[in-house]
Every structure is written in C-alpha cells, then in structure tokens.
Amino acid sequence: MYGLVNQALQGLISEQYGDEKWNIVKKKAGIEIDYFVSNEPYEDSITFDLVATASEVLNVPSSQILHSFGGYWILRTAREKYGDLMKAGGSNFLEFMMNLPNFHSRIMLIYPKLSPPEFMMDKKSESELIVHYYSSRDGLSDFVIGLFEGIAEMFETQIIIKLLSTEKTDNWHDTFSINILNH
Template sequence: MYGMVHTAARSMVVETMGDAAWRNVLSQADLDGEYFISGQNYSDKVTFALIDAITKVSGIETPDLLRSFGQYWIGYTAKSSYGTMFRVGGDELESFLANLNRMHASIHSTMPASRMPSFEFLRTENGRIDVLYTSDRDGLLPFVEGLLKGLMDHFGETGRVTHAVTDEGDVFSLHCDARNSAAPGAA
C-alpha cells in the first residue's frame, strides 16, 4: 500500500493517543524510526504490521479499529493534497460512489504500482444504496464499512452500512435515513 495510508494511520494515532503511542506502534511493528512517504509503495506486510501494532497499543479489536480508520480516512483524505481529486468525485453521495472507480483509475495512473479496489455502484432503492466491492486484499471488509460510513458522514447522510456476501459478491448497503436526491439514472 502507499505511504499515504501509513501517514493517515500515524495522524489518527497521534490525534487520539499522542506521539508516544505512535512511537510504541512503530516499535511493536518493528518499524522503529520509520517515516512514511505518501507516494511511496510499501509492502502490505508493513500495513498489516501497523494495524496489528495499533490494536495492541490501543486495545481496540481489529475490526473496530479498521472501521474507525476507514471513517477517519475519508476526512483525512478530503483535507489532504488528494482533496482536489476527492472533490472531483462528486458533490453528493451517489455521484461520488458512481465515480469511485474513475477516481481510483486516476490515482493508479500517477501511482502505477498501486493495487486499487473496485467499487461498482449497483443500485439505489428505498433509501438504500448497494455497492459491489472487490479487492485482491483480504481482511479489509471492516475498513470498507468505515470508508462508506465516512462518506455518508462527509455528504451529510445519516444511517448505517451493512455487508452481505451475495451472488454478486461482497455487497455493501448504505441505508440512508433520509434521501435528498435521486440516484444517477433513477427514474
């Protein structure tokens, strides 16, 4: 994964637990003194070592930590140098979700070693938005749940996110309490 994921993790740990906790995380992950460069590619082993170390230092179970980090990631990214690309994705939840793969393709063009997930906008009905998620990485479903909840928050939607394995694959449903706009292509 790219260093931007690791710098976001550092930011979240420092904001919530302090600099000493981050140093402890690095030590637990055998990365003592490591500085991450946003545009540099790092082994997934480094990423998962950080996740494991953060769970040990924080006492938060891995799925809960990943959900929290997913939500945090949205705000962090929107405020970062990638915020412009983030804003181009759309100014409402449905359009942003429909443009996620295009945004990831754009990122991939500048970071060719990246392995981006796929988010296919499937449908919207009765205040529910279904998105098909595919990735060659295992263990990140709670992170995706957090990302989608973070997007709901970012776009002023309230509700919850659920996950189901269906004939289509891993489908996340965003259950929005109130809908202010129609989905792309909805009649």
C-alpha cells in the same frame, strides 16, 4: 501500500492516543523506518502489522481501528490532501458512490503502482444501493464500512450499511447494502 496509507495510520494513532503511543506501536511492530514517504510503495504487511500491533498496544480490536481509519482516510487524508479530486467525485452521497468504480483510475496517475480496490454499484432506487467491493487484499471490510460512513459524513447524509456477504475466491468480495435516509 503506498506510504500515504501508513502516514495516515500514524496520523490517526498520534492524534487519538499521542505520539508516544505511535512510537511504541511502530517499535513493537518491528518497523525500522523513521518516516514513511507518501509516494513510495511499501509491503502490505507493514500496514497490517501496524494495525495488529496498535490493537494490542491500545487494547482496541483491529476491526475498530480499521473502521476509524476509514473515516479518517476520507475526512482527513483525502479531503485535506486531495480536496479537488474529492470534489470532482460528486456533489452528493449517491453521485459520489456511483462514481466510485472509476475513482482510483485518476489516483493511478499520481500513484502508478497502486493496487486499487474495485467497486460495482447496483442502484436499486434513489435511496438504496447494493455495493460490491473486490480486493486482492483480505480483511478490509471494516475499513470499507468506515470509508462509506466518512463519505456520508462528508455530505451530511445519514446512511445504514449492512454487510450482506463475504466470499473469498481469487479475490476478496464483500456485498453491502446501503440505505440513504436523507438526501
């Protein structure tokens, strides 16, 4: 994944637990890179190793780290570094979600080697959405839930998310239901 992702993970861990802990995590994960460069692609294993090692060092389940990372990605990384792109995504939760399937095609103009997630939206009503998430990567469901919660928080919207099913064939496929409690 692009360095931007590892930079964000560094931001999350340093802000919540301190720089010292981040340095311990990085060292223990055996990563000999001083600084991640945002527009350089790195092996996915680096990101996954950082999450697994952070879980050990901080004594927090990986699922919880991924969940927090989703929120951080939206509310800090995306909003602070790509505010215009985020604004263009929609002016309320539902609109933003309905535009999500096309979102990373714009990002690919900035990061051409991106291997983006895919989303498919099935709008049941103004307050209920079935979301399909497909990925070439395994095990990011908690990250995705954190992302959706971050988007909801961005629009001050209350939602209830349920993971309905997960299947793994060639790709990872999660199905979520999202109920929107206020608009």
